[in-house]
Amino acid sequence: MLDEKKRISLLFFYVTIILIIFFLTIVYYKTFQTKQIEEKTPTEKRYGVILAGYEGFYIYDIIQQDIVSLHNTGQYVNDAKIIGNYLYLVDRSGVKIYDFSNPLEPVLVNSYSTFGTSLSITLVDKTVYVADGQNGLVIFELDDDIYLKLKNHLILPGIITQIEIYENYLFALGPGLGLKVFKIKEGFNLEEINSYNEFVSPRMMTLSNEFLIINDDLIGILLFKISDLIKSKNVDLKLFSTLNYKAFSISCIDDVLYFSTNTGIYIINFSTQEIKEIVSNNFSRANITVYNNMIYLCNNEDGLYVYDLSTGNLIKRFNIVNFINDFIVLDEGILIDDGLNLVFLNYQKEKVFEQEYLGRTYKGKNGFYIIKDNVVSFFNPKNTLLKEFPEEILNVRETEKDVYAIGKENVYSFLNEDVIFNEPINDIENVNNSYFLAQDNKILEYNPKTKNVYLRYSIKEQIKAVNYSKNQFLIITDNGIYKLNSNFELLDYYNFLYIPDIILNSEQYIFLSIGQQITIIDKSNFNLFKDINLGLPILGMSIKDNILYISFASKGITSYEIGSNFEFNKIEDVLYLFNPKKFII
Known part of the structure; x- marks a missing residue:
């Protein structure tokens, strides 16, 4: 009886061991299989690249659907291709080659100046083609994946x-150039065989199995049969078809064309002739890329949209701020007016809050005032304040001592809503318990205790603003700036050649901006000034701790230190606008 129990126990033990070994074998096999699948998945399909102009390029995790890193090239990025373990990129300085074996940390391994604008790059086998703008077509031989030899x-x-590139033919496109067809010969030589130049504004081309497709901003989407383009030399080329869609970007996979317009995303199946709208939305100059049943739409200042191709549903959207209309630099971060919202970003570039507004904004020292009819609201990261007045408010004026709401007929204290002065004015300044009021072409001094009004200064033009600091008044008109002493005697004058877009008054300098030009004026001597062209339209200026911050269109905010000879010493790019131009797989 005892031996039988031992045999049963022993049998149970062996069965348990066998089951454990079987279970561990299954786990190991699945783990090994998963590892093999991961190893076989090429890294270029796991990670994409978002080209973002002045920002440089972002690395995008396709599996996680998230942006993982930003890399700046120092120039405006135009195009890129991912081939194997390398990223081949063109910016305005030429070609840059990055080791992309670890996409999270791309390493620059080589660069080559093309002496043009390097607008796009194409690679076939060991040949690199660069569309170099007005500098023409540049052809390199690629050696060991990273070395370029100029060949043509x-x-x-x-x-x-x-x-x-189609087989051994090259298609080149551009404004003024039109479409040119070349046969690729030995020795990196090209022979032109056909051309077509009946475009108005050709933007982009792509290849299907049968067609070369070109979108023209004004004509629509144009289809050429590839066989017609390459079959003979210098023939009278004819369009196969024109589709009446004003597309900004096009992308073709096999016989399916995807294109984006201002109203949505569409697909055309050339085999079935079916045209279908996938997404309905308002886009602006959106660039489309399709990969793995997903649509990646780079909509410039409006951010990156990711859609499910099958359903048209929005999966994800990436955007920090659409536009920088104006901004204020604070201790905690940057408060931005984007034209529709007030957005506060900390210095880690994280969006802390976003507040939609209706009305006009006025920039104060620590926040924005929103004016809507007779209501004025104040917003900053720490405080919100709302005041209502008995009449429409035209402007808000901050001085060192108080804040004033300027109405159509009266001037009010913003904080307690009392009437300060009961006549219309353009501007107000508070000096030694008296108010100095800009009214038409005059400066009036108003004593609130005695209610007496004195004419202190008058000119032949309307006065827009009055400022006081260090015993001096600055009177601003459309024609220039008057500097007066405390007795209103003229000390200096600066004449505007054009009415400035922005006037910023600091302790030492006056900054004027017109378009992309900034003028720095020494407040101690208006004859000391300097004009500087910054290369991009200036949208806003702010100063904090003697550091000048400037916001540029399509770029973001950059900080500068002003040298003793008015030189601009760049400190850093404080904030890049997320401005995706193109998604590369």
Whole structure:
């Protein structure tokens, strides 16, 4: 009886061991299989690249659907291709080659100046083609994946913006150039065989199995049969078809064309002739990329949209701020007016809050005032204040001592809503318990205790603003700036050649901006000034701790230190606008 129990126990033990070994074998096999699948998944399909102009390029995790890093090249990025373990990129300085074996940390391994604008790049086997704008077509031989040898340079009429390769034929496109068809010969030589130039504004081209497709901003989407383009030399080329869609970008996979317009995203199946709208939305100059049943739409200042191709549902959207209309630099971060919202970003570039507003904004020292009819609201990261007045408010004025709401007929204290002065004015300044009021072409001094009003200064033009500091008044008109002493005697005058977009008054300087030019004026001597062209339209200026911050269109906010000879010493790019131009797989 005892032996039988031992045999049963022993049998149970062996069965348990066998089951454990079987279970561990299954776990190991699945783990090994998963590892093999991961190893076989090429890194270029796990990570994409978002080209973002002045920002540089972002690395995008396709599996996690998230942006993981930003890399700045120092120039405006135009195009890129991912081939194997390398990223081949063109910016305005030329070609840059990055080791992309670890996409999270791309390493620059080589660069080459093309002496043009390097608008797009195409790679086939060991040949690199660069569409170099007005500098023509530049051809390199690629050696060991990272070394470039210049092999040919063709100067073409017009501007070349894009290149496509079909078998041993090259298609070149651009404004003024039109479409040119070349046969690729030995020794990196090209022979032109056909051309077509009946475009108005050709933007982009792509290849299907049968067609070369070109979108023209004004004509629509144009289809050429590839066989017609390459079959003979210098023939009278004819369009196969024109689709009446004003597309900004096009992308073709096999026989399906995807394109974006201002109203949505569409697909055309050339095999079935079916045209279908996938997404309905308002886009602006959106660039489309389709990969793995997902649509990646780079909509410039409006951010990146990711859609499910099958359903058209929005999966994700990336955007920090659409536009920088104006901004204020604070201790905690940057408060931005984007034209529709007030957005506060900390210095880690994280969006802390966003507040939609209706009305006009006035920039104060620590926040924005929103004026809507007779209501004025104040917003900053720490406080919100709302005041209502008995009449429409035209403007808000901050001085060192108080804040004033300027109405159509009266001037009010913003904080307690009392009437300060019961006549219309343009501006107000508070000095030694007296108010100095800009009214038409005059400066009036008003004593609130005695209610007496004195004329202190008058000119032949309307006075827009009055400022006081260090015993001096600055009187601003559309024509220039008057500097007066405390007795209203003229000390200096600066004449505007054009009415400035922005006037910023600091302790030492006056800054004026017109378009992309900034003028620095020494407040101690108006004859000491300097004009500087910054290369991009200036949208806003702010100063904090003697550091000048400037917001640029399509770029973001940059900080500068002003040298003793008015030189601009760049400190840092404080905030780049997320401005995606193109998604690269």
